[in-house]
Amino acid sequence: MHEDFDRCYRAVQSKDSRFDGWFVTAVLTTKIYCRPSCPVRPPYARNMRFYPTAAAAQKAGFRACKRCRPDASPGSPEWNVRDDVVARAMRLIADGTVDREGVTGLAARVGYTTRQLERLLQTEVGANPLALARAQRAQTARVLIETTELPFSDVAFAAGFSSIRQFNDTVRVVCDLTPTALRQRARARFGPREGATGALSLRLPVRTPFAYEGLFGHLAASAVPGVEEVRDGSYRRTLRLANGNGIVSLAPQPDHVQCEIVLDDFRDLAAAIARCRRLLDLDADPEAIVDALGADPDLGVLVAKAPGQRIPRTVDEQELALRVVLGQQVSLKAARTHAGRIVAAYGQPIADAEGGLTHVFPPVADLAEIDPVHLAFPRSRQRSLNSLISAMADGTVVLDAGCDWDRARAQLMELPGIGPWTAEVIAMRGLGDPDGFPASDLGVRIAAQQLGLPADPRPLIEHSMRWRPWRSYATQHLWTALDHAVNEWPPKEK
Structure with missing residues (x-):
């Protein structure tokens, strides 16, 4: 543009x-x-x-x-909609891949040489991977300078700078202020902030309209005990990050999300913010979605009722995939119970001074030898879960912020017990494909029937072609038509 x-x-x-x-x-x-x-x-x-x-x-x-x-400002929705190599690289850079693995690691993730990737990014976004990562480090430094009382040497290290001089020079260039002047301005406006301990408080910007009830209601209804909870009007969950763990608290507002983050290591701040934005789908383009879906005479009624729907996504693509398989053909309550058992047995404990969170969701590597005693469901689904764990562990199935959506679908469909519903929900909620469409989902079919649309998957898929490339958002609108806990925010008292 x-x-x-x-x-x-x-x-x-x-x-x-x-x-x-x-x-x-x-x-x-x-x-x-x-x-x-x-x-x-x-x-x-x-x-x-x-x-x-x-x-x-x-x-x-x-x-x-x-x-x-x-x-x-909010991130470009372009990187959410597209599945080409530039968009995949941009999503990985936002997740901190360059800082963790370097440009070589980033290029390997998307299947290109370093020189090819640098040329593509320079041509399309006007900067190479290092410059993009530098801009992200500068923003992380700015957040820490303005919201904490950390020494500047700690801020520089946490933001990913290799030296204090590089940190000082970058902040001056980007902000036209020294770190000291930037902090003094923040103190004058907001007062003194917490030191190294305590939560970082920041606003996550969002494009309006923002219909957050279905988004937060879905996250609350499917919350895994110990990993997620709703407390004092906020959705809270644990994070497993590159350098440690974290806890995030998210409270929706009409034009932003109030975010409180507690981290073991401030080097994970940029990745934690990026994952929170992905979880809440905050970089979507609601105007384009409303214009496209609102033109459908049947679906348009739901769109007009609550424009600005977001997809309830995830902070970890592999975690979401496991949870989707655990939720096959069972209620949300049963899926939460199954996931809670695994978390209690294999998740790393975490201290939560502000609430009742107890564990982080275990990584795939820790589930390689999972004991069947923790899998209280049919053997066929146990085989599906174990196959998925093995495939993600050995790289047969690649699910991360920069993976190819169609290739991931194909890889998933080759595993036993994983069909179109599972693959589409993972693509939609885990990978962020805006055109995912689980046509066989019971809720989607019931809502479609209520609107006078085809209820059978095949004709419903044919009808859905007019909603492309926004079928994930059409799915979310259909779910909002149901009288179900996923649409309740704040949740009703049980």
Whole structure:
């Protein structure tokens, strides 16, 4: 979109927040870049340039606007919709792959050479993987500077910088302020913050409309005991991260999500935020979804009733896949019970001073020799679960933030006991494919019948072709038509 100057200029003139994250606006005279919705008066068109990412603007010598904070705007929905190598790489960079595995590791994940991947990213997003990771490190540093009293040496290390000098130079370039000045501004505005212990508090921006009841209701209804809970109006869960564990508390608001994070190691902050955004599908483009699905005369009734649906996703693709198999042909309550048994037996214990969370969900490697005593369901489903565990452990099935959606479906369907329903739910909720469609799902079929749509999977799939590429969101709208706990937020007292 950044290459369409007239369209971008119109968005800036109207201060349209829907385009925040799609591109950034750079001003040649001030050397500052902004969100499209920045409240500052737009400059003359001849002094404006448009870039696809903050990293591209920074590389071109521009610094972030102190007023609209473009480096903290919602992420581009483009990387959620697309399944090409650039989109897959962008999702992996957001998850911290470059910091953990380097550019070589990132390239290997998407099946390209380092040089090929750098060329593709430079051409499309205006920055190479290192520049994109640098922009992410700068944003992580900014969050820690503004929301904690950590020493700057600890902030630099936690954000992924290799030296204090590199940290200082980057913050000055990106923010046009020293770390000390940035913290002083935050103290003047918000007061002193907590030190190294305690929760980090931040707002996760979201595009409106934001119909969060079905999203948070689904997460609450399927919460695994010990790993997830609802407390004081917030959905809370544990996180297993690269350098330690964490606990996140998420409370929805009409235009943002209030987020509290407690981490063992602050180096995991960027990945934790990225996973929370994926969990809540916060980088979706609701306007495009509403326009497409609202045009259907049958589905349009549901869309008009609650526009801005999000997909209840996951913080860990492999965890979601295991939970989907555990939930085959059983109620949500039974699926929670099955998962809770596995968590209690194999999950790593975690201390939760603010609530009742007790474990992190176990990694696949720890489930390789799972004892059948913890699998109180039919042997056929036990075989399916064990096959999935083995396939993910040895790489036969690849499920991560950057995997190819269609290849993952094909890999899953080769396993015993995994059919179209399981593969589509994993693609939709685990991998974030906006066009996943579990047509045989009982809730989808009941809701479709209530709307006068075909209830049988084959004709329903044919009808759903008019909803592409947003069938995952059509599924979420259909689920919202049901009188079910997944649509209740806050949950009813039991």
